[in-house]
Amino acid sequence: MAAAKFDVPExxxxxxxxxxxxxxxxxSAPYVAKEEFQTKLGYPGELIDNWKEVxxxxxxxxxxxxRSLSVYLDSCVKCGACTDKCHYxxxxxxxxxxxxxxxxLFRKVYRRYYxxxxxxxxxxxxxxxxxxxxxxxxxxxxxxxxxxxxCSVYCPYGIDTAxxxxxxxxxxxxxxxxxxxxxxxxxxxQVLGNNLGLPEPALIDTLEGLEEDxxxxxxVQVKLPLDVKGADxxxxxxxxxxxxxxxxxxxIGYAKVFHEADVSxxxxxxxxxxxxxxxxxxxxxxxQKLALRIRQAALDLGVKRIVFGExxxxxxxxxxxxxxxxxxxxxxxxxxxxxQHICEVTHGFIQDGTIKLDKSGNDHMTLTYxxxxxVARASRMGDTPGGQFTIPRDIIKASCNDYYDMPEHSxxxxxxxxxGGGGLLTDDLIELRVKGAMxxxxxxxxxTEQNGVTHMAAICAICKxxxxxxxxxxxxxxxxxxxVHQLVSNAIVLTGQTDGGSDEEDTKDAxxxx
Amino acid sequence: MAIEVDGQSYETDEEGYLxxxxxxxxxxxxAMADADGAPLTEDHWEVVNFLREYYExxxxxxxxxxxxxxxxxxxxxxKGNSKYLYELFxxxxxxxxxxYAGLPKPxxxx
Numbered sequence: 001m002a003a004a005k006f007d008v009p010e011x012x013x014x015x016x017x018x019x020x021x022x023x024x025x026x027x028s029a030p031y032v033a034k035e036e037f038q039t040k041l042g043y044p045g046e047l048i049d050n051w052k053e054v055x056x057x058x059x060x061x062x063x064x065x066x067r068s069l070s071v072y073l074d075s076c077v078k079c080g081a082c083t084d085k086c087h088y089x090x091x092x093x094x095x096x097x098x099x100x101x102x103x104x105l106f107r108k109v110y111r112r113y114y115x116x117x118x119x120x121x122x123x124x125x126x127x128x129x130x131x132x133x134x135x136x137x138x139x140x141x142x143x144x145x146x147x148x149x150x151c152s153v154y155c156p157y158g159i160d161t162a163x164x165x166x167x168x169x170x171x172x173x174x175x176x177x178x179x180x181x182x183x184x185x186x187x188x189x190q191v192l193g194n195n196l197g198l199p200e201p202a203l204i205d206t207l208e209g210l211e212e213d214x215x216x217x218x219x220v221q222v223k224l225p226l227d228v229k230g231a232d233x234x235x236x237x238x239x240x241x242x243x244x245x246x247x248x249x250x251x252i253g254y255a256k257v258f259h260e261a262d263v264s265x266x267x268x269x270x271x272x273x274x275x276x277x278x279x280x281x282x283x284x285x286x287x288q289k290l291a292l293r294i295r296q297a298a299l300d301l302g303v304k305r306i307v308f309g310e311x312x313x314x315x316x317x318x319x320x321x322x323x324x325x326x327x328x329x330x331x332x333x334x335x336x337x338x339x340q341h342i343c344e345v346t347h348g349f350i351q352d353g354t355i356k357l358d359k360s361g362n363d364h365m366t367l368t369y370x371x372x373x374x375v376a377r378a379s380r381m382g383d384t385p386g387g388q389f390t391i392p393r394d395i396i397k398a399s400c401n402d403y404y405d406m407p408e409h410s411x412x413x414x415x416x417x418x419x420g421g422g423g424l425l426t427d428d429l430i431e432l433r434v435k436g437a438m439x440x441x442x443x444x445x446x447x448t449e450q451n452g453v454t455h456m457a458a459i460c461a462i463c464k465x466x467x468x469x470x471x472x473x474x475x476x477x478x479x480x481x482x483x484v485h486q487l488v489s490n491a492i493v494l495t496g497q498t499d500g501g502s503d504e505e506d507t508k509d510a511x512x513x514x
Numbered sequence: 515m516a517i518e519v520d521g522q523s524y525e526t527d528e529e530g531y532l533x534x535x536x537x538x539x540x541x542x543x544x545a546m547a548d549a550d551g552a553p554l555t556e557d558h559w560e561v562v563n564f565l566r567e568y569y570e571x572x573x574x575x576x577x578x579x580x581x582x583x584x585x586x587x588x589x590x591x592x593k594g595n596s597k598y599l600y601e602l603f604x605x606x607x608x609x610x611x612x613x614y615a616g617l618p619k620p621x622x623x624x
Contacts (some may be wrong), residue, residue, distance in 0.1 A: 031528045180528075185621050195622030202572035209580055240623040243577040243608075245596055247623075275623060311623075425623060427529065427609070461623035469606075478600070 006431045007475045009438040011445050013088050015409070024094040025435075029140045030428050032180035037055050040187035041286055044176035051175035052130050056113050058171045063114065069167055072159045073110045076100060082151040082161075088144050088415045091435035094143050099151035099161045105137055106171030108204045129251050137354040142168040144432055146422035147280065148373035162422070166282030169423075171283055173249035177223075181426035182277045192394050193293060194239035194273035194380050203269055206242050219498030222259040224251070227301065228266035233258070235267050235342070236274045236299050236318075237309025238461035246483050247464055253485025257346050259491060261354045265307075271297035274314035275494045276460065279321075280423030287317065288316055291325035302478050304333040307340045308401075310483055312372035312421065317340060319379035341381050342460060346488060347391045350398050362400035362478060365455040365482070368447050369405070369466075370440065371415035372460035388410075392484055396457055399491040404451040420466030433466060434473045441474040531612070531619050538566075539614030541568045546614050554614070558587060558602055565615040575612050575620050 035045030039088075048054060058279035063070040084090065084097035104126070111118035111127035118127030128134065147162035172178060186198045199204075207224040214222045225231065241251040257290060258265045271293040278287030306329070308318050318339045323329065331339045337344065349355040367370055369392060381387040389412045397403050410416050419436030449455040458464055458481060467481035515530065516523045519541050526565055529545065532538060554562070560599040564584050568576045575586070578596055586594015595601045599607035608620050 131584075181621075188621060196572060197618075197624065199573050202574045202576075206571060206577050206580060209577075209583065213579075213583075238623055243620065243622075244624040245578050248577065248579050403600060466621050478595075 009435055011442045018093040020095045020319045021093040030143050030433050031180040033180040035181040037183040037187055038178050041183055043173045047176045055171050055175050058174045062167045064197055064386050069163055073107050075157045081154050085151045085154045087439045088436045091438035097144055102141055102145055103161055106168050136321045139167050146417045148417035149377045154262055160200045166481055170282035182281050182423040186277045189273050190289055190400050193270050195275050196239040196243055198239055200269040204252055218494055220494045220496050222255050224255050225266045227269055229301050230304055231266035232434055233263055233265035233305045233307050234303040235265055235307050236294055238311040239272055240461035241309055244465055245278050246486055247461055249486035250483025253489035254342050256489050259350045260494055261349045268297035274311040276310050276317045279317055282359040288325045291322055295326040302504050305336045307342055310459040311340050312374040315372040316378040323485040346382050346395055355401050356493040357491040358493050359401045362487050366453050366454050367396055368453045370458045371411050372463050373417045377413055392459055396487055399487040404447050404453055406447050411444050416440040418463040418466040421462050425462050425466055425506050437470045455480050455482050457482050459484050532616040535616055543614040561611050562615045565611055569617050575617055
């Protein structure tokens with residue numbers, strides 16, 4: 001399938017820094033948000049007349065408010081360490097997708113209006129006026145950054161392009177030039193509680209259907225409780241877990257873990273979303289509105305703990321910002337991390353023997369693991385440094401017999417973005433998504449050829465949707481991406497289970513019995 | 515954007531999804547599929563009709579799993595899987611079939 005109207009990058013045997021091709025992606029920009037999506041978030045419906053003045057003022061406000069932003073803008077020495085670190089540059093060859101060049105789109109305007117030299121001798125210091133052309137460039141290229149922060153790992157000053165890209169998007173929203181995909185979704189989540197726009201009756205129907213499926217398959221009544229007051233744990237998970245594949249198999253995995261460990265838990269119809277796209281558009285206010293729904297749900301349901309499902313940027317927001325956005329959470333049980341990741345929960349139960357895993361449930365797969373950017377570089381898990389790398393891998397290895405890592409430069413803190421993060425997971429950016437996935441596809445191809453890897457696991461809803469969409473462009477099958485808790489689901493031994501963990505398992509048992 | 519059927523114009527969004535759900539007519543689905551170069555068969559219609567029924571009840575398109583289960587019940591177990599649905603709708607059953615059914619595009623991380 002996937003008749004591309006563009007050239008899909010060729011996967012080489014090893015990473016090659018491509019030759020620059022000026023303006024190679026100048027044509028790629030997402031749909032601009034219409035008035036209805038803009039005004040819901042408190043932004044002007046369309047580009048305002050005095051956009052230039054307002055944008056410059058907003059820039060000053062942001063550099064004042066976020067010290068980090070002004071440090072990033074002031075401290076770049078153009079050493080070039082970041083240039084070949086961006087997956088979008090590697091996949092598109094467009095020089096403006098080099099992190100330093102992307103930053104400079106913003107920096108040159110900052111210099112012009114907020115530095116002395118830029119005000120007096122702009123040409124000598126690379127300062128430029130904010131013009132309509134510059135604004136268009138911003139819109140194009142700040143929507144070719146997935147805010148994955150890989151470049152910042154290699155920057156000797158730690159300059160974080162993600163933060164600059166968030167600031168640029170916030171300025172564009174403020175003057176009325178927002179992105180349709182993100183802003184439509186944020187508006188939906190603020191009203192309906194989730195990005196999909198899934199109303200409560202549909203959620204109930206979906207969850208009941210899954211309970212039936214699990215019982216049909218295992219003979220065990222595993223519940224997926226919704227709005228249960230007085231439950232111990234509130235699970236906040238991306239709404240894609242209710243809708244898409246392989247996400248939904250991960251949700252089944254969480255439910256089986258909670259069931260087997262006898263944890264009293266619930267989900268919330270009011271806060272039925274872990275994702276928080278407010279971060280992608282750099283809007284503290286919108287991010288806070290979504291975070292406060294989680295707090296409200298926790299209070300209304302009287303839970304003792306909050307656990308997050310498999311969602312990359314949600315975990316960044318939860319781990320790094322939830323307390324300042326919506327805290328204090330002094331009403332929760334302080335014996336548990338606030339919040340906790342589902343991987344931490346499952347990992348703990350594996351360690352202490354509460355749940356038993358039969359690895360042969362995944363014998364039809366040879367696995368590798370894709371570190372999702374926001375988990376890898378913007379958060380942590382467990383109580384040891386690097387826990388965000390070891391805990392998911394430990395869970396996978398406890399659930400299967402065959403596991404191989406991809407090449408070192410492409411995993412852990414050096415992981416490549418899936419190509420669809422940061423609010424870019426939209427069909428109008430499909431060319432960018434396919435090209436940006438190239439470095440990850442190259443690493444995956446290597447382990448499929450050398451180690452016989454058949455499936456890649458991930459703990460991010462965006463990564464999973466992105467890979468299932470773009471895999472066919474690189475001759476992989478869409479179902480080669482799996483949820484980490486899907487593996488747990490296949491392997492977990494449920495008390496009273498009538499069947500084996502999977503169909504393959506059944507066949508083997510039958511053969512042995514015969 | 516708009517789509518023309520029998521001399522009448524119907525407003526759509528940038529991606530070709532019908533702006534007003536209530537304006538939907540079967541001829542619109544046929545026209546959209548023809549424009550995509552893959553005319554609708556009876557099998558396609560089973561999916562499109564199920565989506566519309568589900569939407570009427572729940573105001574949202576069904577999860578892929580709900581859809582595969584329903585199609586499996588109607589058309590036989592061998593068709594109750596996402597592979598079959600992707601054969602019918604290569605751009606994704608949720609998105610492409612929703613478009614033909616006149617439903618809004620599912621949004622989010624899907």
